Amino acid sequence: MEKKYNVAILGATGLVGGELLKTLEKRNFSVNNLKLLASVRSRDKKIKFKDELIKVEEVTNDSFKNIDIVLASSGQDTALQFANAAVKSGACFIDNSNAFRMDKDVPLVVPEVNGEELKKHKGVIANPNCSTSQLVPVLKVLNDIGILKRVIVSTYQSVSGAGLEAMEELSQQTGQWLSKSEITKKIMPKQIAFNLIPHIDAFLPNGYTKEEMKVVEESRKILNLPDLPITCTAVRVPVMIGHSESVTVDLEKNISLATVKKALSQHELIEVVDDPNKGEYMTPLEAAHTDPVYVSRIRKDTSSPNGYNMWVVSDNLKIGAALNAVKIAEYLIKNDLLAYSKV
């Protein structure tokens, strides 16, 4: 008989929380008991999973008894507050926040890129930032075939990366704009409807945003290339779901475009959609609600002999968050890596 697991979703009422529920259901994850945890504000709210209505419980240190896997999408503070309790109870804490990603004792994993890192976990496992998750499979393939020399990324990130309220804000501002009403602002630092904001997360002393440095540092960690020359400009765009990235990569070796395309298309996460003359290139609207990392517009860089430009698009709530977290859990189960601290 198939073994089943007790799973807790921490931050169950959020955007990624909802996506986690959908993902567990869609992938027929072997759930025995499902516990939905959130802050006191959401207590007693009921959420549907399969044919069952589950009551949301307030998260406390005692919430994790008999839980095998915690899928956390509750933000950094809650993660810092409860990860330890979860791990002490013997659960694996798969965290979607920024709390533990750069901790050297915490694996930061996209299973199809560096799943083997999960063998070293000590209870807490970090899910990369959404912009990083869709980038690293592409970089991994290119490094394998030609050795990465330099990476330059400009992002076009949807508002869902900032949560449900940001999506509502875009929708509301858009309505206000169409009806010529005053535009109100709550979540976003500036108006996002019919605008772009080159400001995601806080600014750092070096002039970068935290979001940009996440892409830099997390990519280096996941690829195990601590000195990789990589830079990023992160921009919020008025799109609901789906992050896009304009990526320029320099390789050590000169690889033919055909080889690059073939290698990318062979990675299990990637789908190459690249026949511009037939209108075949991806947009975030088309990528939303689908699983792959799409690579389009692959071409030789006109500024560098071994350079390549491409357009990378994915659903930021899936590979960038919920889908990757569930795949981490699946990898742990498949490779018998859940029982780290119960030994």
Add this chain to the structure above:
Amino acid sequence: MEKKYNVAILGATGLVGGELLKTLEKRNFSVNNLKLLASVRSRDKKIKFKDELIKVEEVTNDSFKNIDIVLASSGQDTALQFANAAVKSGACFIDNSNAFRMDKDVPLVVPEVNGEELKKHKGVIANPNCSTSQLVPVLKVLNDIGILKRVIVSTYQSVSGAGLEAMEELSQQTGQWLSKSEITKKIMPKQIAFNLIPHIDAFLPNGYTKEEMKVVEESRKILNLPDLPITCTAVRVPVMIGHSESVTVDLEKNISLATVKKALSQHELIEVVDDPNKGEYMTPLEAAHTDPVYVSRIRKDTSSPNGYNMWVVSDNLKIGAALNAVKIAEYLIKNDLLAYSKV
């Protein structure tokens, strides 16, 4: 007494045509007689200039008699059809289309960058593509202080770059989306509301779009750096007015960030808006309806020792089109360069 000029606007009923009218008025351009020309469809339409209603005339080969300056924003085909007649009549034909930009006998000019090229004109003068116009003053400054080694540009281009109908399409699709109606499509290759389209102008055999290669080739021509390593990815975004560019530049020399910022801010076209901790960075919505090229988020590139990242924003209808065209006319007048063929 101030000399006055007979000016014709070709494509007077279009988006840039309207902006040309506003610009002539705002800058108190010395207009004697103003002729508004368009295709037969717009004949007899009346357009206001200062306190006068001017009737639009159908453009023919005879339209240019006694005209000193033609400001053309009528597209490539009309430019190719009528430039010769205008020049034969003794007018300077300042063209906003792609028809003559790469013609070696035609100066391609942003006056504050390479105005001296106007001394060589033979009647036809080309206005650069909007994405190029706002980029070249920045590149010029950086080349002057540190010698350009490589330039990588990712654009975020507003729909007004595709004309009035594209703006209407974004507005219409947005309304349809909000009312959950079917989204209709006419101008744009894919839905633009709540989406991005990495496809501006036609695709070329090398995988680039014409728009991307315009940025590459026009920048090289304007900067007189025919071998400049430069590449571009051009993306349409759901913004009405204002083009943004994520620009990465490698210099030969290592220049301090303070020197870079100071040099940029000293260029007459550029306004540096760059104090992120005070929320000071530009967005296209804030740049719309203003004249400068704004440079924000200037920082050292984390992927290259002499690399710099920045965010360049401008109103694509002004520096990118109408304002630059009128400034070319002003330069011609000021430097007594109108009378090329009357000599």
